[in-house]
Structures are given as C-alpha cells and as structure tokens.
Amino acid sequence: MANSDDNQQERLLRRLRDREAVIGIVGLGYVGLPLMLRFIEKGYQVIGFDIDPDKVKALGEGRSYIKHIAAGKIAAAIKAGFLPTTDFARARDADALIICVPTPLNKYREPDLSFVTGTMDELVPYLHAGQVVSLESTTYPGTTDEELKPRIESRGFVVGKDVFLVFSPEREDPGNVDFTTGAIPKICGGVTPACREAGVALYAQVIDKVVPVSSTRVAEMTKLLENIHRAVNIGLVNEMKIAADRMGIDIREVIDAAATKPFGFVPYYPGPGLGGHCIPIDPFYLTWKAREYGVHTRFIELAGEVNSAMPEWVVSKMVDGLNQRGRALKGGRVLVLGIAYKKNVDDTRESPSVHIMGILRHKGASVEYSDPHVPVFPRMREHSFDLRSVPLTAESVAAYDCVLVATNHDGFDYKLIQKHAKLIVDSRGVYRGQYDNVVKA
Numbered sequence: 264m265a266n267s268d269d270n271q272q273e274r275l276l277r278r279l280r281d282r283e284a285v286i287g288i289v290g291l292g293y294v295g296l297p298l299m300l301r302f303i304e305k306g307y308q309v310i311g312f313d314i315d316p317d318k319v320k321a322l323g324e325g326r327s328y329i330k331h332i333a334a335g336k337i338a339a340a341i342k343a344g345f346l347p348t349t350d351f352a353r354a355r356d357a358d359a360l361i362i363c364v365p366t367p368l369n370k371y372r373e374p375d376l377s378f379v380t381g382t383m384d385e386l387v388p389y390l391h392a393g394q395v396v397s398l399e400s401t402t403y404p405g406t407t408d409e410e411l412k413p414r415i416e417s418r419g420f421v422v423g424k425d426v427f428l429v430f431s432p433e434r435e436d437p438g439n440v441d442f443t444t445g446a447i448p449k450i451c452g453g454v455t456p457a458c459r460e461a462g463v464a465l466y467a468q469v470i471d472k473v474v475p476v477s478s479t480r481v482a483e484m485t486k487l488l489e490n491i492h493r494a495v496n497i498g499l500v501n502e503m504k505i506a507a508d509r510m511g512i513d514i515r516e517v518i519d520a521a522a523t524k525p526f527g528f529v530p531y532y533p534g535p536g537l538g539g540h541c542i543p544i545d546p547f548y549l550t551w552k553a554r555e556y557g558v559h560t561r562f563i564e565l566a567g568e569v570n571s572a573m574p575e576w577v578v579s580k581m582v583d584g585l586n587q588r589g590r591a592l593k594g595g596r597v598l599v600l601g602i603a604y605k606k607n608v609d610d611t612r613e614s615p616s617v618h619i620m621g622i623l624r625h626k627g628a629s630v631e632y633s634d635p636h637v638p639v640f641p642r643m644r645e646h647s648f649d650l651r652s653v654p655l656t657a658e659s660v661a662a663y664d665c666v667l668v669a670t671n672h673d674g675f676d677y678k679l680i681q682k683h684a685k686l687i688v689d690s691r692g693v694y695r696g697q698y699d700n701v702v703k704a
Contacts, residue, residue, distance in 0.1 A: 271393040271425060272457055278358050279395075279464040282306045286465075287357030289382055291318055291347065293540075293610060294399060294433040295363035296332055297444045301469045303340045304445075310357055311347040322347040330609040330636050331438045354389040359397065359465050363433060366400045367544065374403060374548050376410060383414045390418055392425040395461040397451075399433040401486050401545055403552035406430075407479035408454055423455030429462030430479035432486030438608040448472040452482030490545040491563055496531040497542075498566030501573055504533040513703065515692040535669055535690040535704070536573040536615030538604025543570070543613045574619045578626070580704035581665055581688045588686060590664050593627035598653060598663040600680070601670020602634045609636040616669035617646050624648075631663075635674040657683045668693050 278284040286302045288295045289312040302309050313319050321328055322345075325338030337345075346353070354360060364378040379400055390396075396415065398407050407430040412422050420426045431451045436442055449470040453459030459475055466473045476482050500518065507514040514533060522530040537543040546567050550560045582592050604614040611617060616632075623630045632640070633653045640650040653659055655676060660666060660683040668675075671691035681687065681698060690704045 272427070272461065275358060275393050275395060275427070275461055276464050279461075279468060282468060284358035284465075285310060285356055287312060287354055287360045288363060289313075289354075289360060289386070290363035290365075290378075290400075291322065292363065292365075293329060293437050294435050295361075296327075296329060297435060298361065298363065298399075298433075299345060300332070300336055300340055301444045303343050303345055305469045307468075308344050309340075309346070310353050311345060312349070312351060312354070313347065314349060316349055319347045319349050329437075331607075351385045352389055354386050355391060357394065359395045360386060360390075361397045361399060361465075363399045365540065366402050366548070367540075368547055372547050374551055376402065376406065379406065380410055380414075383411050387414050387418055390415060390420065390426060392420065395427040395429065395458075395465055397429045397431050397462055397465065399431055401432060401490070401541055401548070402483060403487070403548040404480040404483040405552065406483060412454055423453075423457045427453065427455075427458040427461035428479070429453045429458050429465075430482040431462060431466060432482060434486075434489075437610050438605070445469060445471055448474050450474050450476060450482050450485050452476040452479045454479055484549075487545050487549045490541045491549060493531070494537060494542050494546050494570060495563060495566040496529070497533070497537065498569040500531050501533045502569050505576065508703070513695075515695070532692065534573065534615070535577045535619060537570045538612065538614040538616075539610065540612045574615050574622055577619055577667070577669075577688065577690050577704045578622050580702055581623075581667065584686050584688060584702035585665060590686075592623070594629070595664040596629045596631070596662065597623055598660070598666045599623075599630060599632040600634070600666060600668050600675055601672050602632050602637055602640070603670050603672070606671050607636070607673055611637060611641055611643070614670075617643065619667065619669060620648065621646050633675075634670070635672060655679065660684050 286307045286309045288299050291311045291313040299309050299311050322337055325341050327334045327337045362382055364382050367375050369375045412428055415422055415426050422428045429451055431449055434447045449466045451462040451466060451473055453462050463473050463475055504514040518530050521528050546563050550564055553560050585592055599616055599620055602611055602614055602616045603609055620630050631650060631653050633655055638652050640648045660680055665686045666680060666684040668689045668691050671693050677693055684700055687701045688704050689701055694701045
C-alpha cells in the first residue's frame with residue numbers, strides 16, 4: 264500500500280517551498296489559531312480541524328473566541344480561503360497536518376495523551392504518501408515515536424519514506440505583542456533526517472528562524488526544559504517570598520535590586536500560583552517519564568510542591584488580614600480581581616485565581632470576581648461558579664470585606680480600588696510601598 268518513491272519527498276518539499284501545499288491544522292485554540300493566521304498570511308491554503316462545532320461555526324462566520332485575536336483577522340482568513348471543519352476526512356486533502364491539541368493531566372496527575380492519540384486515530388484513515396505530520400502539543404520525550412509512529416505505520420506507510428513525522432513544540436505566549444508566532448524561533452526534530460528536512464521546509468516558510476535538532480526526543484525534552492526552568496525559578500522566588508514575609512522584607516524590592524546586576528541573575532517574580540496550560544503541567548510529564556528510567560526528579564517535584572501551595576498561602580494572608588481588622592473569612596464577601604492565569608488575556612486554564620476561589624468558597628466566604636477579559640465565568644472541569652464579572656465602581660469595591668488582586672490586568676483602576684477597598688490582598692505586587700489597607704501576599 265505504501266509508496267516509498269523518493270519523489271514523494273521531493274514533491275512535498277517543492278509544494279511547501281512554492282507555497283502550493285495545503286496545510287491542515289488540528290486544534291483551533293490558543294496555538295492552532297495563530298498558526299493558521301500565519302500560514303494564511305504567507306499565502307497557503309489552510310484547513311482547520313476541531314471537534315467543537317461551536318468553534319467551527321464561529322470561525323466560519325468570521326468570529327473569534329480568543330480575545331487577543333481580532334474577529335477581523337478571522338474574517339480575512341476566511342476570505343483568503345481558510346476552511347474550518349469538524350470533518351476529519353478532509354485530512355486527505357492536506358499536504359501537512361499539524362496537531363495542536365491539549366495534553367492535560369488525569370485525576371492522578373499523570374499525563375493524559377488521549378487528545379493526541381485520539382486525534383491521530385481520527386487522522387490515520389485519511390493519511391496518504393507524501394504528507395508531513397507535525398505534533399506541537401507539549402509532551403514527554405518518546406511520545407512522537409512511541410505513539411504516533413506506530414499508528415501511521417499501521418496503514419503500511421514507512422515513516423521517513425512515505426510519511427514524514429516531526430515534533431515541533433509550540434512556543435505561543437498569548438497576548439505578548441513583542442513575540443508573535445512568526446518571530447518566535449521554531450524547534451524541529453524528525454523521526455529520521457528526511458522527516459526533519461520536511462519539517463524544516465514546512466515551518467521555514469512562515470517562521471523567521473527554524474532550529475533543527477537531531478531527534479523528536481530532543482525537541483520534546485527542549486520544550487519541557489523551557490517550562491520547567493520557569494516553574495523551578497518561580498518556585499524559588501515563591502519560597503523566598505514566604506521567608507522574606509516572615510522577616511518583614513518586601514521580596515519584590517529585593518528582586519528589583521538584584522536585577523540591577525548585569526550578569527548572572529534573571530528576575531522571576533512570585534505570585535498566587537502557576538497557571539496556563541504549560542507551566543503547571545509540564546513538570547509532571549517529565550517526572551512521570553523519568554520514573555520509567557529509574558530517575559526521581561526531586562528538585563523539579565519540590566518546586567511543584569512550593570508552587571502548588573501558593574493559593575493556600577494567599578488565603579492564609581487574607582485570613583490574617585481580616586482577623587487583624589476584626590472580621591472573619593467565613594461569611595465574608597470577597598472580590599477576586601482577575602481570573603485569567605496572567606495579565607491582559609482571557610485564558611483561564613489552570614488559573615490559580617480560580618483555585619483560590621474554590622478554597623474561599625469551601626471556607627464559607629461569598630466569592631465574586633471582576634475581570635474585563637472574562638465577562639462570564641467559563642465552563643471548567645474542576646470548578647463551577649454561576650457568576651458574571653462585577654463592574655468596578657467606588658460603591659461596588661467598598662461593598663466587599665476583601666479585594667484580592669489575583670491577576671494584575673492593566674485595565675483595573677488600582678487607585679480607585681485602593682481608595683475604596685476595606686482590605687486589599689495583593690498577590691501580584693501591584694501596590695509598592697506601604698498602605699494601611701493593603702496586605703502583600
């Protein structure tokens with residue numbers, strides 16, 4: 264059934280370089296949608312696949328469901344030939360298939376590859392010789408050749424001759440205007456050298472710099488190192504924050520002072536915990552896989568423990584602040600500012616703000632939130648709040664026993680909040696200096 268003629272690769276490379284290739288992007292979220300726009304911008308025809316019919320319908324009508332991606336860009340992409348669909352049979356029309364689906368953890372905090380493997384199983388019947396398949400979803404080393412390669416070869420294809428398989432990790436930073444999709448260097452590792460060549464040809468047309476590496480496992484480990492590096496350093500400053508707090512020292516002033524050193528120090532800032540789809544999850548992918556090799560990643564796991572404890576620590580600071588003012592958390596009214604996982608975006612995945620809301624509700628507080636980027640509390644697997652964002656006015660702020668700065672959106676009027684709030688718990692370092700109604704957490 265397979266066709267291993269070298270002309271398959273030559274034809275694929277030519278179509279990619281001449282921008283005649285049809286690009287299939289599977290998963291139209293925070294990674295897939297910007298990537299689609301970049302390929303469209305460079306003149307490719309793109310088919311976008313997603314299992315959510317509501318998303319596909321919205322895109323087909325030129326609407327965006329991601330705040331930092333303007334609807335006008337989606338409408339322009341549709342006009343340029345972008346085709347969103349739930350029909351995976353259209354994968355047979357693609358020269359390249361790029362998989363951008365979630366890689367969460369299961370309830371035991373172990374890797375859940377069901378989205379990746381399920382997607383590949385959906386695509387396999389429609390694969391054809393002369394295609395390049397790229398996995399962008401963050402995962403443990405070995406996923407591409409252990410999970411995807413056998414599925415492709417179950418059709419009788421030879422990876423590296425008929426179908427070209429690569430891993431090229433996403434590096435999106437939602438809302439970052441300084442580093443857009445095309446400007447962020449792209450790591451690319453192939454199962455074989457021919458695979459890598461096809462992967463480089465795929466991305467070199469739309470990404471300013473492509474960085475080839477020797478294997479898919481190197482590419483997979485590279486992505487984990489990037490995110491674990493950040494998680495570990497945030498864990499360090501979160502731990503130092505607690506020590507500094509006990510000593511009456513402002514950790515953010517310390518970090519700013521240390522950052523004046525022109526070498527050997529990179530500033531990381533503490534917060535209420537880790538959020539987003541990558542940093543809170545990726546360390547578990549490595550520690551799980553490392554156990555297969557008899558390696559216990561104690562350093563990484565310790566950082567994870569510190570970061571995971573931050574929501575409880577923030578709540579404890581709130582309890583102390585209320586107690587000092589003769590109030591109790593139980594029965595009190597708390598307004599959480601920002602439920603997105605970071606400033607100026609609408610992404611609530613793994614948000615520590617939402618975890619804190621769950622703790623507060625469990626402890627008997629009445630909890631509401633304000634977030635200009637998330638007007639209605641979204642559907643989540645672990646948390647359910649029937650809430651809408653509260654408008655910030657002098658009267659609304661003054662009505663709460665405590666206001667928690669959980670996400671430091673630029674859109675908040677921090678002067679108004681400080682002037683009218685009874686108590687502010689600041690977990691993001693918004694308020695520098697000393698204020699009678701501000702507790703730093």
